[in-house]
Amino acid sequence: MVRFLDLFKPISHYIPEVKPPQRKVHFNTRLMWTLAALIIYLVMAETPLYGVTTSGVADPYATLRIIFASNRGTLLELGIGPIVTAGLIIQLLAGSEIISFDRSNPEDRGLFTTASKFFSFVMVIVQASLYIVGGVYGDINTTQAVLIFVQLLAAGIVIMMLDELVQKGWGIGSGISLFIVAGITQNIWWMSFSFAPAPYDATGRGYGAIISLIQSIMRGLPVSNWFFRPNSPDMIGFLMTLAVFAFVVYIEGMRVEIPIAHSNYRGYRSRMPIKLLYVSNIPVILAYAMFANFQLVGQFVWTRWNTDNSSFFLNMFGMYNRTANGGTVPIGGLAYYTSSPGSISGVMADPIKAVIYLIIVVSFCVLFSITWLEIGGLGADQMADQLLQSGMQVSGFRRSRKPLERLLNRYIPTITVIGGVIVGALAAFSEFMGVFGSGMGALLAVSILYQYYQTMVQEQVEDLYPFLRSAFG
Numbered sequence: 001m002v003r004f005l006d007l008f009k010p011i012s013h014y015i016p017e018v019k020p021p022q023r024k025v026h027f028n029t030r031l032m033w034t035l036a037a038l039i040i041y042l043v044m045a046e047t048p049l050y051g052v053t054t055s056g057v058a059d060p061y062a063t064l065r066i067i068f069a070s071n072r073g074t075l076l077e078l079g080i081g082p083i084v085t086a087g088l089i090i091q092l093l094a095g096s097e098i099i100s101f102d103r104s105n106p107e108d109r110g111l112f113t114t115a116s117k118f119f120s121f122v123m124v125i126v127q128a129s130l131y132i133v134g135g136v137y138g139d140i141n142t143t144q145a146v147l148i149f150v151q152l153l154a155a156g157i158v159i160m161m162l163d164e165l166v167q168k169g170w171g172i173g174s175g176i177s178l179f180i181v182a183g184i185t186q187n188i189w190w191m192s193f194s195f196a197p198a199p200y201d202a203t204g205r206g207y208g209a210i211i212s213l214i215q216s217i218m219r220g221l222p223v224s225n226w227f228f229r230p231n232s233p234d235m236i237g238f239l240m241t242l243a244v245f246a247f248v249v250y251i252e253g254m255r256v257e258i259p260i261a262h263s264n265y266r267g268y269r270s271r272m273p274i275k276l277l278y279v280s281n282i283p284v285i286l287a288y289a290m291f292a293n294f295q296l297v298g299q300f301v302w303t304r305w306n307t308d309n310s311s312f313f314l315n316m317f318g319m320y321n322r323t324a325n326g327g328t329v330p331i332g333g334l335a336y337y338t339s340s341p342g343s344i345s346g347v348m349a350d351p352i353k354a355v356i357y358l359i360i361v362v363s364f365c366v367l368f369s370i371t372w373l374e375i376g377g378l379g380a381d382q383m384a385d386q387l388l389q390s391g392m393q394v395s396g397f398r399r400s401r402k403p404l405e406r407l408l409n410r411y412i413p414t415i416t417v418i419g420g421v422i423v424g425a426l427a428a429f430s431e432f433m434g435v436f437g438s439g440m441g442a443l444l445a446v447s448i449l450y451q452y453y454q455t456m457v458q459e460q461v462e463d464l465y466p467f468l469r470s471a472f473g
Helices: 027-045 062-068 081-095 106-133 142-170 175-193 209-219 223-227 235-252 282-305 333-337 344-349 351-375 380-389 401-409 412-432 439-464 466-472
Strands: 255-262 269-275 319-322 328-332 392-394
Touching: 027 142, 027 175, 062 081, 062 175, 062 282, 062 439, 081 106, 081 142, 081 282, 081 351, 106 142, 106 282, 142 175, 175 209, 175 235, 175 439, 209 223, 209 235, 223 235, 235 412, 235 439, 269 412, 282 319, 282 328, 282 333, 282 351, 282 412, 282 439, 319 333, 328 333, 333 351, 344 351, 344 412, 351 412, 380 401, 380 412, 401 412, 412 439
Parallel strands: none
Antiparallel strands: 255 269, 255 392, 319 328
16 A cells, blocks of 8 residues: 555655755854845745735734734735645644654655645645635736736745755754744834824824823823723733733743653753643644634635625635625634634624634644644653653663653643643633734744744753754754
């Protein structure tokens, strides 16, 4: 029987790839490549799509653009969405054991990478087509559709190559994480310090919350106007953003530490941390990627076959209403309940939706947390194997797989579920409170920056103790 990965052998030589470095790249060189990738991303995020007009039209995916590192009406319209969605597909295939491969086999690893890039390429085509056919750009002719499709396809391939460049050792960390934190930082800075007029502020104050506060004080406006503005960033949202960042930093430091020692270096003692957020930000990214695809498919189905919301079956995908400026807003179905209420006023207007949304977010985060244990090589059995292969052992336990696995199973499954509940609830409640960059944005920003900090510390430790490279690997 032919394995699933073997189906990609004929095309593996035609899939573009970034060759990994032949030797370890110096840290400063990796930092330069990382900055270069970031600059290219930022330039693409400000380059408008030729033939597209989005002014005055509501963005149906505004709340989801944070995790996709995308920008409306630019080359990064899709952002990292296709890559994340392709990763979700690969995860489901691997979780159902349709994909089986030996991680220690270089050929299998290469075929797995080829499969991931192939699905990413397919998702670029699918999502670009759904954006065009689903009416995101309004009524456009065939020439405009082709031009938009070509631009989105080319931009998607560039983002895929930049992500691979960073991940394969030329850069630091992950390209996806780098682009996400750049988009989040840009969004928070804009919502805090933008001088541009706020579209829903009758007093003409700036869009940024801090700028608005200064203008309110100088104009002698009531104190209530200093801190609260409906439909625009305000100081309540700014203070909640600081509170969420502080809370995420706090829970990032919560962990269970298991004492370990090196079997060949008796003087070496350390601790193996099992963090409360054991699977980090992966569940949030995958959950919201799933929501984005629900909404994208829902809008496509509604635009093509159900504009009058008359089909009971199609209404389950999503029900929409046309807005005065030509946009669409979900009013029912799966697309409606997987979209955030957006603010306290939105929660008060439809508390049932808010509760259902919270339950859905937490459930998906827990589901993806559990699934990622095996897919990401973070299960107790896999962690025990890694410890033994690196020459490490847990103090007080004999150097054998079974005792280590039993010990790790006391902590990892429970912490994984608790972590999934925390990140899901944090993401949902932060959106209800109007946190800048959304709650998931704050969670992702702190998690990614913390990972970068750990990576830099790890680089320094590896330079001082070369024998630990196998343990970190």
